[in-house]
Amino acid sequence: MSMNQTIDTILQHRSIRQFTDQAIDAELLSSLLDCAIAASTSSFIQCVSIIRVTQSDTRQKLAHLAGGQPYVETAAEFLVFCADFNRHQQIHPEAQLGFTEQTLIGAVDAALMAQNCLIAAESMGLGGVYIGGLRNNPEAVADVLALPQHVIPLFGLCLGYPSQNPEIKPRLPQSIIVHQEQYQQVLNQPELQNYDEEVREYYRTRTGGNKEMSWSEQITDALNKEARPFMKGFINSKGFSTK
Protein backbone atom coordinates (compact mmCIF):
# COMPACT_ATOMS: atom_id res chain seq x y z
CA MET A 1 0.00 0.00 0.00
CA SER A 2 1.38 3.38 -0.98
CA MET A 3 0.98 6.04 1.74
CA ASN A 4 3.52 8.73 0.91
CA GLN A 5 6.98 9.25 -0.54
CA THR A 6 8.79 8.50 2.70
CA ILE A 7 7.07 5.17 3.30
CA ASP A 8 7.46 4.20 -0.36
CA THR A 9 11.18 4.99 -0.14
CA ILE A 10 11.60 2.90 2.99
CA LEU A 11 9.64 -0.08 1.64
CA GLN A 12 11.60 -0.09 -1.61
CA HIS A 13 14.98 -0.39 0.10
CA ARG A 14 17.51 -2.67 -1.51
CA SER A 15 21.24 -2.51 -0.87
CA ILE A 16 23.03 -0.99 -3.87
CA ARG A 17 26.56 -2.19 -4.61
CA GLN A 18 27.09 -0.85 -8.15
CA PHE A 19 27.24 2.87 -8.80
CA THR A 20 27.63 5.25 -11.73
CA ASP A 21 30.55 7.69 -11.74
CA GLN A 22 28.27 10.59 -10.80
CA ALA A 23 29.37 12.50 -7.69
CA ILE A 24 26.97 13.59 -4.95
CA ASP A 25 26.98 17.37 -5.04
CA ALA A 26 28.15 19.21 -1.97
CA GLU A 27 24.79 20.73 -1.11
CA LEU A 28 23.00 17.38 -1.24
CA LEU A 29 25.74 15.65 0.75
CA SER A 30 25.49 18.37 3.37
CA SER A 31 21.74 17.80 3.64
CA LEU A 32 22.27 14.06 4.05
CA LEU A 33 24.73 14.69 6.86
CA ASP A 34 22.29 17.13 8.48
CA CYS A 35 19.71 14.36 8.32
CA ALA A 36 22.10 11.99 10.07
CA ILE A 37 22.74 14.50 12.82
CA ALA A 38 19.01 15.20 13.32
CA ALA A 39 18.43 11.69 14.74
CA SER A 40 17.53 11.10 18.37
CA THR A 41 20.47 10.93 20.76
CA SER A 42 20.31 8.95 23.97
CA SER A 43 20.31 11.38 26.95
CA PHE A 44 21.69 14.07 24.59
CA ILE A 45 25.10 12.35 24.80
CA GLN A 46 25.85 12.66 21.05
CA CYS A 47 28.51 9.95 21.08
CA VAL A 48 28.80 9.34 17.33
CA SER A 49 31.40 10.48 14.84
CA ILE A 50 31.31 10.05 11.08
CA ILE A 51 34.57 9.79 9.16
CA ARG A 52 34.16 10.80 5.52
CA VAL A 53 36.78 9.10 3.40
CA THR A 54 37.46 10.46 -0.08
CA GLN A 55 41.14 9.61 -0.75
CA SER A 56 41.37 6.69 -3.12
CA ASP A 57 44.32 5.01 -1.43
CA THR A 58 42.45 5.03 1.89
CA ARG A 59 39.32 3.73 0.19
CA GLN A 60 41.37 0.94 -1.35
CA LYS A 61 42.79 -0.03 2.05
CA LEU A 62 39.33 -0.04 3.64
CA ALA A 63 37.84 -2.07 0.76
CA HIS A 64 40.56 -4.64 1.33
CA LEU A 65 40.15 -4.63 5.13
CA ALA A 66 36.39 -5.13 4.71
CA GLY A 67 37.13 -8.42 2.96
CA GLY A 68 37.43 -7.19 -0.61
CA GLN A 69 34.29 -5.15 -1.20
CA PRO A 70 35.02 -3.12 -4.36
CA TYR A 71 32.06 -0.75 -3.87
CA VAL A 72 33.91 0.77 -0.89
CA GLU A 73 36.26 2.11 -3.57
CA THR A 74 33.73 2.93 -6.27
CA ALA A 75 30.88 4.55 -4.33
CA ALA A 76 30.62 8.33 -4.65
CA GLU A 77 30.83 8.67 -0.87
CA PHE A 78 32.05 6.41 1.92
CA LEU A 79 31.20 7.24 5.52
CA VAL A 80 32.41 5.34 8.58
CA PHE A 81 30.13 5.54 11.60
CA CYS A 82 31.92 5.32 14.94
CA ALA A 83 30.93 5.25 18.59
CA ASP A 84 32.89 8.17 20.05
CA PHE A 85 33.45 8.97 23.71
CA ASN A 86 36.86 10.49 23.07
CA ARG A 87 35.13 13.80 22.36
CA HIS A 88 33.63 13.67 25.84
CA GLN A 89 36.95 12.83 27.41
CA GLN A 90 38.58 15.79 25.66
CA ILE A 91 35.92 18.03 27.23
CA HIS A 92 35.90 16.25 30.59
CA PRO A 93 39.13 14.31 31.23
CA GLU A 94 37.65 12.66 34.35
CA ALA A 95 34.63 11.25 32.47
CA GLN A 96 33.62 7.79 33.66
CA LEU A 97 33.93 5.62 30.57
CA GLY A 98 34.13 1.94 29.69
CA PHE A 99 30.59 0.96 30.67
CA THR A 100 28.79 -1.65 28.57
CA GLU A 101 25.80 0.68 28.61
CA GLN A 102 27.88 3.23 26.70
CA THR A 103 28.73 0.66 24.03
CA LEU A 104 25.02 0.00 23.55
CA ILE A 105 24.27 3.72 23.32
CA GLY A 106 27.07 4.19 20.81
CA ALA A 107 25.87 1.36 18.58
CA VAL A 108 22.21 2.39 18.76
CA ASP A 109 22.82 6.10 18.19
CA ALA A 110 25.24 5.50 15.31
CA ALA A 111 22.65 3.32 13.60
CA LEU A 112 19.85 5.87 14.12
CA MET A 113 22.05 8.48 12.44
CA ALA A 114 23.12 6.22 9.61
CA GLN A 115 19.59 5.15 8.81
CA ASN A 116 18.45 8.78 8.61
CA CYS A 117 21.28 9.39 6.16
CA LEU A 118 20.50 6.32 4.03
CA ILE A 119 16.74 6.96 3.89
CA ALA A 120 17.32 10.60 2.96
CA ALA A 121 19.75 9.49 0.24
CA GLU A 122 17.33 6.91 -1.13
CA SER A 123 14.54 9.51 -1.19
CA MET A 124 16.76 11.57 -3.54
CA GLY A 125 17.41 8.69 -5.97
CA LEU A 126 20.68 7.56 -4.44
CA GLY A 127 21.40 4.07 -3.21
CA GLY A 128 23.71 2.60 -0.62
CA VAL A 129 24.91 -0.36 1.36
CA TYR A 130 26.19 -0.80 4.90
CA ILE A 131 29.67 -2.25 5.28
CA GLY A 132 29.77 -4.36 8.43
CA GLY A 133 32.87 -5.97 6.94
CA LEU A 134 34.93 -3.16 8.49
CA ARG A 135 34.57 -5.21 11.67
CA ASN A 136 36.66 -7.97 10.05
CA ASN A 137 39.77 -5.92 10.85
CA PRO A 138 38.67 -3.27 13.31
CA GLU A 139 42.14 -2.54 14.66
CA ALA A 140 43.59 -1.91 11.20
CA VAL A 141 40.54 0.22 10.30
CA ALA A 142 41.04 2.24 13.48
CA ASP A 143 44.69 2.76 12.52
CA VAL A 144 43.86 3.90 8.98
CA LEU A 145 41.31 6.40 10.32
CA ALA A 146 43.56 7.50 13.22
CA LEU A 147 40.82 6.67 15.72
CA PRO A 148 42.02 7.45 19.26
CA GLN A 149 41.09 5.68 22.49
CA HIS A 150 37.31 5.59 23.18
CA VAL A 151 36.42 5.55 19.48
CA ILE A 152 35.46 2.35 17.63
CA PRO A 153 34.44 1.94 13.99
CA LEU A 154 31.03 0.25 13.80
CA PHE A 155 30.19 0.08 10.08
CA GLY A 156 30.63 1.93 6.82
CA LEU A 157 28.03 3.32 4.45
CA CYS A 158 28.57 3.50 0.67
CA LEU A 159 26.40 6.06 -1.12
CA GLY A 160 26.07 6.86 -4.81
CA TYR A 161 23.85 6.84 -7.88
CA PRO A 162 22.75 3.24 -8.60
CA SER A 163 23.78 1.46 -11.77
CA GLN A 164 21.90 -1.69 -10.81
CA ASN A 165 18.29 -2.41 -9.90
CA PRO A 166 18.22 -5.49 -7.68
CA GLU A 167 15.08 -7.16 -6.38
CA ILE A 168 13.86 -6.43 -2.87
CA LYS A 169 15.12 -9.21 -0.58
CA PRO A 170 12.28 -10.79 1.41
CA ARG A 171 12.35 -10.23 5.17
CA LEU A 172 10.86 -12.25 8.02
CA PRO A 173 7.14 -11.48 8.21
CA GLN A 174 5.51 -9.34 10.88
CA SER A 175 3.99 -12.46 12.42
CA ILE A 176 7.51 -13.54 13.39
CA ILE A 177 9.27 -10.20 14.09
CA VAL A 178 6.43 -8.58 16.03
CA HIS A 179 5.28 -10.21 19.26
CA GLN A 180 2.02 -9.26 20.94
CA GLU A 181 2.37 -8.34 24.65
CA GLN A 182 5.03 -10.96 25.36
CA TYR A 183 7.70 -12.96 23.58
CA GLN A 184 6.38 -15.77 21.41
CA GLN A 185 8.25 -18.78 20.10
CA VAL A 186 8.90 -19.05 16.38
CA LEU A 187 9.49 -22.77 15.90
CA ASN A 188 6.92 -24.81 14.02
CA GLN A 189 5.14 -21.74 12.80
CA PRO A 190 3.90 -22.28 9.27
CA GLU A 191 4.93 -18.66 8.64
CA LEU A 192 8.57 -19.67 9.08
CA GLN A 193 8.23 -22.51 6.57
CA ASN A 194 6.55 -20.17 4.09
CA TYR A 195 9.28 -17.61 4.57
CA ASP A 196 12.01 -20.22 4.11
CA GLU A 197 10.44 -21.19 0.79
CA GLU A 198 10.17 -17.55 -0.24
CA VAL A 199 13.89 -16.98 0.43
CA ARG A 200 14.77 -20.14 -1.47
CA GLU A 201 12.76 -18.90 -4.43
CA TYR A 202 14.38 -15.45 -4.22
CA TYR A 203 17.83 -17.01 -4.58
CA ARG A 204 16.68 -19.41 -7.30
CA THR A 205 15.48 -16.46 -9.42
CA ARG A 206 18.39 -14.22 -8.62
CA THR A 207 21.26 -16.67 -9.10
CA GLY A 208 19.85 -18.72 -11.97
CA GLY A 209 19.65 -21.75 -9.72
CA ASN A 210 23.24 -21.55 -8.38
CA LYS A 211 22.15 -20.85 -4.82
CA GLU A 212 19.07 -22.33 -3.23
CA MET A 213 19.06 -21.83 0.49
CA SER A 214 16.26 -21.12 2.90
CA TRP A 215 16.74 -18.51 5.61
CA SER A 216 16.86 -21.24 8.27
CA GLU A 217 19.63 -22.99 6.36
CA GLN A 218 21.59 -19.77 5.95
CA ILE A 219 21.54 -18.79 9.60
CA THR A 220 22.39 -22.36 10.55
CA ASP A 221 25.51 -22.12 8.38
CA ALA A 222 26.36 -18.65 9.64
CA LEU A 223 25.99 -19.58 13.31
CA ASN A 224 28.07 -22.73 13.04
CA LYS A 225 31.04 -20.38 12.93
CA GLU A 226 32.43 -18.06 15.57
CA ALA A 227 31.30 -14.47 15.06
CA ARG A 228 34.40 -12.23 14.94
CA PRO A 229 35.73 -13.68 18.22
CA PHE A 230 38.36 -10.89 18.42
CA MET A 231 35.68 -8.20 18.85
CA LYS A 232 35.53 -8.36 22.63
CA GLY A 233 39.31 -7.92 22.91
CA PHE A 234 39.27 -5.13 20.35
CA ILE A 235 36.57 -3.02 21.97
CA ASN A 236 38.03 -3.61 25.44
CA SER A 237 41.41 -2.39 24.16
CA LYS A 238 39.69 0.79 22.94
CA GLY A 239 38.14 1.34 26.37
CA PHE A 240 34.64 -0.01 25.64
CA SER A 241 32.70 -2.58 27.68
CA THR A 242 35.49 -3.03 30.19
CA LYS A 243 32.85 -2.79 32.93
Add this chain to the structure above:
Amino acid sequence: MSMNQTIDTILQHRSIRQFTDQAIDAELLSSLLDCAIAASTSSFIQCVSIIRVTQSDTRQKLAHLAGGQPYVETAAEFLVFCADFNRHQQIHPEAQLGFTEQTLIGAVDAALMAQNCLIAAESMGLGGVYIGGLRNNPEAVADVLALPQHVIPLFGLCLGYPSQNPEIKPRLPQSIIVHQEQYQQVLNQPELQNYDEEVREYYRTRTGGNKEMSWSEQITDALNKEARPFMKGFINSKGFSTK
Protein backbone atom coordinates in the same frame (compact mmCIF):
# COMPACT_ATOMS: atom_id res chain seq x y z
CA MET B 1 16.96 23.91 2.48
CA SER B 2 13.87 21.92 1.56
CA MET B 3 14.58 19.00 -0.78
CA ASN B 4 11.63 16.65 -0.46
CA GLN B 5 9.11 15.35 2.04
CA THR B 6 11.41 12.69 3.46
CA ILE B 7 14.29 15.06 4.16
CA ASP B 8 11.90 17.67 5.58
CA THR B 9 10.43 15.03 7.89
CA ILE B 10 13.86 13.94 9.09
CA LEU B 11 15.14 17.47 9.67
CA GLN B 12 12.03 18.44 11.63
CA HIS B 13 12.40 15.63 14.17
CA ARG B 14 11.63 16.45 17.78
CA SER B 15 10.82 13.85 20.40
CA ILE B 16 7.11 13.94 21.22
CA ARG B 17 6.06 13.07 24.78
CA GLN B 18 2.44 14.28 24.83
CA PHE B 19 -0.18 12.61 22.70
CA THR B 20 -3.87 12.95 21.89
CA ASP B 21 -6.20 10.03 22.57
CA GLN B 22 -6.36 9.16 18.87
CA ALA B 23 -5.41 5.56 18.07
CA ILE B 24 -3.18 4.60 15.17
CA ASP B 25 -5.35 2.64 12.80
CA ALA B 26 -4.42 -0.95 12.10
CA GLU B 27 -3.52 -0.42 8.47
CA LEU B 28 -1.16 2.46 9.23
CA LEU B 29 0.42 0.59 12.13
CA SER B 30 0.98 -2.37 9.86
CA SER B 31 2.72 -0.13 7.31
CA LEU B 32 4.95 1.31 10.03
CA LEU B 33 5.95 -2.19 11.12
CA ASP B 34 6.61 -3.15 7.49
CA CYS B 35 8.87 -0.10 7.29
CA ALA B 36 10.75 -1.29 10.37
CA ILE B 37 11.25 -4.73 8.87
CA ALA B 38 12.44 -3.32 5.52
CA ALA B 39 15.67 -2.03 7.09
CA SER B 40 19.06 -3.50 6.28
CA THR B 41 20.03 -6.57 8.28
CA SER B 42 23.64 -7.45 8.97
CA SER B 43 24.57 -10.62 7.00
CA PHE B 44 20.82 -11.35 6.68
CA ILE B 45 20.83 -12.48 10.34
CA GLN B 46 17.56 -10.69 11.24
CA CYS B 47 18.23 -10.74 14.98
CA VAL B 48 15.61 -8.23 16.11
CA SER B 49 12.23 -8.72 17.73
CA ILE B 50 9.64 -6.06 18.46
CA ILE B 51 7.28 -6.53 21.39
CA ARG B 52 4.07 -4.55 20.93
CA VAL B 53 2.54 -3.77 24.31
CA THR B 54 -1.09 -2.68 24.45
CA GLN B 55 -2.30 -3.87 27.88
CA SER B 56 -2.56 -0.94 30.24
CA ASP B 57 -1.28 -2.77 33.32
CA THR B 58 1.83 -3.81 31.42
CA ARG B 59 2.28 -0.28 30.09
CA GLN B 60 2.02 1.01 33.62
CA LYS B 61 4.69 -1.41 34.84
CA LEU B 62 7.02 -0.46 32.00
CA ALA B 63 6.45 3.29 32.54
CA HIS B 64 7.45 2.77 36.17
CA LEU B 65 10.48 0.60 35.32
CA ALA B 66 11.64 3.25 32.83
CA GLY B 67 11.91 5.70 35.70
CA GLY B 68 8.41 7.13 35.67
CA GLN B 69 7.83 8.17 32.08
CA PRO B 70 4.04 8.66 31.77
CA TYR B 71 4.06 8.75 27.95
CA VAL B 72 4.86 5.02 27.98
CA GLU B 73 1.31 4.66 29.31
CA THR B 74 -0.40 7.35 27.25
CA ALA B 75 1.11 6.85 23.77
CA ALA B 76 -1.17 5.17 21.24
CA GLU B 77 1.45 2.49 20.65
CA PHE B 78 4.44 1.26 22.62
CA LEU B 79 7.00 -0.97 20.94
CA VAL B 80 10.01 -2.57 22.64
CA PHE B 81 12.95 -3.31 20.34
CA CYS B 82 15.03 -6.31 21.37
CA ALA B 83 18.18 -8.01 20.15
CA ASP B 84 17.02 -11.59 19.59
CA PHE B 85 19.19 -14.66 18.99
CA ASN B 86 16.73 -16.98 20.72
CA ARG B 87 14.92 -17.32 17.41
CA HIS B 88 18.13 -18.61 15.85
CA GLN B 89 18.72 -21.01 18.69
CA GLN B 90 15.20 -22.39 18.30
CA ILE B 91 15.98 -23.12 14.66
CA HIS B 92 19.58 -24.27 15.29
CA PRO B 93 20.09 -25.44 18.88
CA GLU B 94 23.88 -25.70 18.38
CA ALA B 95 24.19 -22.07 17.23
CA GLN B 96 27.39 -20.40 18.48
CA LEU B 97 26.13 -17.47 20.52
CA GLY B 98 27.46 -15.05 23.11
CA PHE B 99 29.91 -13.16 20.90
CA THR B 100 30.35 -9.43 21.49
CA GLU B 101 30.04 -9.02 17.72
CA GLN B 102 26.48 -10.35 17.96
CA THR B 103 25.61 -7.75 20.61
CA LEU B 104 26.82 -5.01 18.27
CA ILE B 105 24.80 -6.46 15.38
CA GLY B 106 21.71 -6.69 17.56
CA ALA B 107 21.98 -3.09 18.76
CA VAL B 108 22.73 -1.71 15.29
CA ASP B 109 20.03 -3.68 13.49
CA ALA B 110 17.37 -2.90 16.12
CA ALA B 111 18.13 0.81 15.76
CA LEU B 112 18.00 0.69 11.95
CA MET B 113 14.55 -0.88 12.22
CA ALA B 114 13.30 1.52 14.86
CA GLN B 115 14.44 4.57 12.95
CA ASN B 116 12.63 3.40 9.82
CA CYS B 117 9.50 3.03 11.94
CA LEU B 118 9.83 6.46 13.58
CA ILE B 119 10.60 8.31 10.32
CA ALA B 120 7.67 6.62 8.60
CA ALA B 121 5.44 7.56 11.53
CA GLU B 122 6.61 11.17 11.51
CA SER B 123 6.00 11.37 7.76
CA MET B 124 2.35 10.53 8.47
CA GLY B 125 1.91 13.24 11.11
CA LEU B 126 2.64 11.04 14.11
CA GLY B 127 5.30 11.73 16.70
CA GLY B 128 7.34 9.58 19.03
CA VAL B 129 10.13 9.25 21.52
CA TYR B 130 12.66 6.53 22.28
CA ILE B 131 12.64 5.12 25.79
CA GLY B 132 16.18 4.20 26.76
CA GLY B 133 14.95 4.26 30.35
CA LEU B 134 13.90 0.62 29.93
CA ARG B 135 17.58 -0.09 30.51
CA ASN B 136 17.22 1.23 34.07
CA ASN B 137 15.67 -2.09 35.02
CA PRO B 138 16.44 -4.47 32.16
CA GLU B 139 15.91 -7.64 34.16
CA ALA B 140 12.44 -6.62 35.35
CA VAL B 141 11.56 -5.48 31.82
CA ALA B 142 12.70 -8.84 30.46
CA ASP B 143 10.49 -10.58 33.05
CA VAL B 144 7.42 -8.48 32.20
CA LEU B 145 7.86 -9.23 28.50
CA ALA B 146 8.74 -12.91 29.09
CA LEU B 147 12.00 -12.51 27.19
CA PRO B 148 13.86 -15.83 27.10
CA GLN B 149 17.62 -16.41 27.06
CA HIS B 150 19.43 -14.66 24.15
CA VAL B 151 16.92 -11.82 24.01
CA ILE B 152 17.59 -8.39 25.56
CA PRO B 153 15.40 -5.30 25.55
CA LEU B 154 17.31 -2.36 24.05
CA PHE B 155 14.82 0.53 24.04
CA GLY B 156 11.16 1.35 23.67
CA LEU B 157 9.41 3.56 21.15
CA CYS B 158 6.26 5.56 21.98
CA LEU B 159 4.15 6.53 18.96
CA GLY B 160 0.99 8.61 18.71
CA TYR B 161 -0.60 11.81 17.46
CA PRO B 162 1.22 14.81 19.00
CA SER B 163 -0.54 17.20 21.37
CA GLN B 164 2.57 19.34 21.76
CA ASN B 165 4.84 21.15 19.34
CA PRO B 166 8.27 21.45 20.93
CA GLU B 167 11.22 23.27 19.42
CA ILE B 168 13.88 21.36 17.54
CA LYS B 169 16.78 20.70 19.92
CA PRO B 170 20.10 21.86 18.48
CA ARG B 171 22.64 19.16 17.65
CA LEU B 172 26.42 19.30 17.39
CA PRO B 173 27.35 20.83 14.04
CA GLN B 174 28.71 18.91 11.06
CA SER B 175 32.13 20.47 11.67
CA ILE B 176 32.32 18.45 14.90
CA ILE B 177 30.43 15.24 14.03
CA VAL B 178 31.92 14.74 10.57
CA HIS B 179 35.66 14.21 10.26
CA GLN B 180 37.48 14.46 6.94
CA GLU B 181 39.68 11.44 6.09
CA GLN B 182 40.82 10.89 9.69
CA TYR B 183 39.71 11.59 13.24
CA GLN B 184 40.07 15.20 14.31
CA GLN B 185 40.17 16.60 17.84
CA VAL B 186 37.25 18.72 19.01
CA LEU B 187 38.78 20.69 21.88
CA ASN B 188 39.31 24.43 21.46
CA GLN B 189 37.22 24.52 18.33
CA PRO B 190 35.23 27.77 18.25
CA GLU B 191 32.39 25.64 16.83
CA LEU B 192 32.11 23.89 20.19
CA GLN B 193 31.90 27.17 22.06
CA ASN B 194 29.26 28.43 19.64
CA TYR B 195 27.30 25.22 20.05
CA ASP B 196 27.52 25.37 23.84
CA GLU B 197 26.05 28.88 23.73
CA GLU B 198 23.31 27.72 21.35
CA VAL B 199 22.30 24.92 23.76
CA ARG B 200 22.34 27.30 26.69
CA GLU B 201 20.03 29.64 24.77
CA TYR B 202 17.74 26.74 23.81
CA TYR B 203 17.22 25.87 27.47
CA ARG B 204 16.87 29.50 28.47
CA THR B 205 13.99 29.93 25.99
CA ARG B 206 12.39 26.60 26.70
CA THR B 207 12.48 26.62 30.50
CA GLY B 208 11.88 30.33 31.08
CA GLY B 209 15.36 30.64 32.58
CA ASN B 210 15.12 27.68 34.99
CA LYS B 211 17.79 25.66 33.22
CA GLU B 212 20.82 27.19 31.59
CA MET B 213 23.39 24.56 30.73
CA SER B 214 25.73 24.24 27.81
CA TRP B 215 26.20 20.86 26.16
CA SER B 216 29.71 20.57 27.59
CA GLU B 217 28.33 21.17 31.09
CA GLN B 218 25.61 18.61 30.59
CA ILE B 219 27.84 15.80 29.43
CA THR B 220 30.30 16.64 32.21
CA ASP B 221 27.49 16.13 34.73
CA ALA B 222 26.23 13.00 33.02
CA LEU B 223 29.66 11.38 32.79
CA ASN B 224 30.54 12.08 36.42
CA LYS B 225 28.18 9.22 37.22
CA GLU B 226 28.45 5.53 36.45
CA ALA B 227 26.41 4.56 33.38
CA ARG B 228 24.08 1.70 34.34
CA PRO B 229 26.94 -0.34 35.81
CA PHE B 230 24.69 -3.43 36.03
CA MET B 231 24.38 -3.64 32.23
CA LYS B 232 27.40 -5.87 31.68
CA GLY B 233 26.14 -8.39 34.23
CA PHE B 234 22.64 -8.25 32.80
CA ILE B 235 23.56 -8.88 29.18
CA ASN B 236 26.07 -11.58 30.19
CA SER B 237 23.31 -13.32 32.17
CA LYS B 238 21.16 -13.30 29.03
CA GLY B 239 23.97 -14.88 27.01
CA PHE B 240 25.29 -11.72 25.31
CA SER B 241 28.93 -10.57 25.15
CA THR B 242 30.19 -13.48 27.22
CA LYS B 243 33.00 -13.86 24.68
